Amino acid sequence: MNLLHKNVAFIGAGNMSRAIILGMIKQGYPADRITASNPSRPKLDALEQDAGINTTSDNLQAVNDADVVVLAVKPQLMQEVCKHLQQTDLQGKLFVSIAAGINANRLQQMLGGNYPVVRTMPNTPSSLGLGMTGLFADAGVNDEQREFAAFLLSQVGKTLWVSEEAKIDGVIAAAGSSPAYFFLFAEAMQAEAERMGFDHDEARLLVQQAMLGAATMVVENPATEISTLREQVTSKGGTTAQALATFENAGLRDTISQAMQAAVKRAQEMSTLF
Ligand SMILES: NC(=O)C1=CN([C@@H]2O[C@H](COP(=O)(O)OP(=O)(O)OC[C@H]3O[C@@H](n4cnc5c(N)ncnc54)[C@H](O)[C@@H]3O)[C@@H](O)[C@H]2O)C=CC1
Numbered sequence: 669m670n671l672l673h674k675n676v677a678f679i680g681a682g683n684m685s686r687a688i689i690l691g692m693i694k695q696g697y698p699a700d701r702i703t704a705s706n707p708s709r710p711k712l713d714a715l716e717q718d719a720g721i722n723t724t725s726d727n728l729q730a731v732n733d734a735d736v737v738v739l740a741v742k743p744q745l746m747q748e749v750c751k752h753l754q755q756t757d758l759q760g761k762l763f764v765s766i767a768a769g770i771n772a773n774r775l776q777q778m779l780g781g782n783y784p785v786v787r788t789m790p791n792t793p794s795s796l797g798l799g800m801t802g803l804f805a806d807a808g809v810n811d812e813q814r815e816f817a818a819f820l821l822s823q824v825g826k827t828l829w830v831s832e833e834a835k836i837d838g839v840i841a842a843a844g845s846s847p848a849y850f851f852l853f854a855e856a857m858q859a860e861a862e863r864m865g866f867d868h869d870e871a872r873l874l875v876q877q878a879m880l881g882a883a884t885m886v887v888e889n890p891a892t893e894i895s896t897l898r899e900q901v902t903s904k905g906g907t908t909a910q911a912l913a914t915f916e917n918a919g920l921r922d923t924i925s926q927a928m929q930a931a932v933k934r935a936q937e938m939s940t941l942f
């Protein structure tokens with residue numbers, strides 16, 4: 669089957685589905701090949717209007733004609749949603765899950781069969797086409813299905829295959845959850861700039877432009893280690909050295925390590941809960 673001609677059903681039309689669907693449309697994917705399902709209408713109406721795709725409030729209807737089913741509900745709803753899908757014939761369909769903390773075996777249990785499953789972990793910058801998604805393919809996934817899953821997520825950013833499922837938890841810690849770490853850092857910096865006398869908008873401008881510039885320097889200098897970029901800012905005996913020493917003395921590196929481990933631990937716990 670042609671890569672472009674698979675019918676894709678999104679179960680759950682929330683933030684992540686919307687981002688992926690809009691990315692697909694922008695890249696020229698045929699809208700009539702995409703269906704989104706959600707219990708309430710407002711998000712579906714917005715998608716119909718903005719993307720011209722098919723919508724329904726009936727998950728079974730969405731799945732019936734689909735070659736690929738994207739499972740995009742909250743982890744705690746996944747079991748109920750998958751159990752209901754068992755009422756239709758699921759043979760021959762590829763399942764792509766974006767849920768955190770539900771492993772491929774568990775999804776197959778929930779679906780009631782050994783169907784091919786690709787687990788993915790995207791992040792919210794996907795809504796701008798700047799996403800980072802990790803993917804893991806279960807043994808039953810064939811090459812064409814792998815290619816299609818990667819194609820789907822590449823519509824909203826970069827992709828990285830992992831060969832062991834446990835590494836998806838590492839993707840969560842490093843890329844799925846991590847936009848929130850950067851937001852926390854920026855929030856704290858903006859608050860301190862405001863305490864220094866800048867108004868809200870001035871403080872935000874200072875912080876956001878520095879963050880954008882720093883991120884762009886990292887991206888545009890792939891041959892330069894990030895530590896070197898840091899050193900290039902740090903004049904001997906200057907201001908940056910004092911700020912960085914404050915971070916180091918407060919154990920910032922260790923805190924970051926602990927925070928990432930806490931995200932992994934929570935993903936592992938979630939895999940036993942749902
Ligand atoms: N927000 C994030 O940064 C990331 C989220 N994820 C995962 O993506 C999944 C979805 O997250 P979001 O899009 O952020 O959540 P969301 O809450 O925006 O979207 C979930 C959608 O599912 C719908 N829904 C509820 N019950 C349903 C049912 N029975 N059938 C069909 N749809 C139903 C809800 O109405 C909602 O529109 C979650 O499993 C989450 O773990 C993954 C990576 C990053």
Ligand SMILES: O=C(O)[C@@H]1CCC=N1
Nearest residue numbers: 768791840844845846
């Ligand atoms: O916080 C969460 O559980 C989800 C997964 C990664 C980002 N948001």
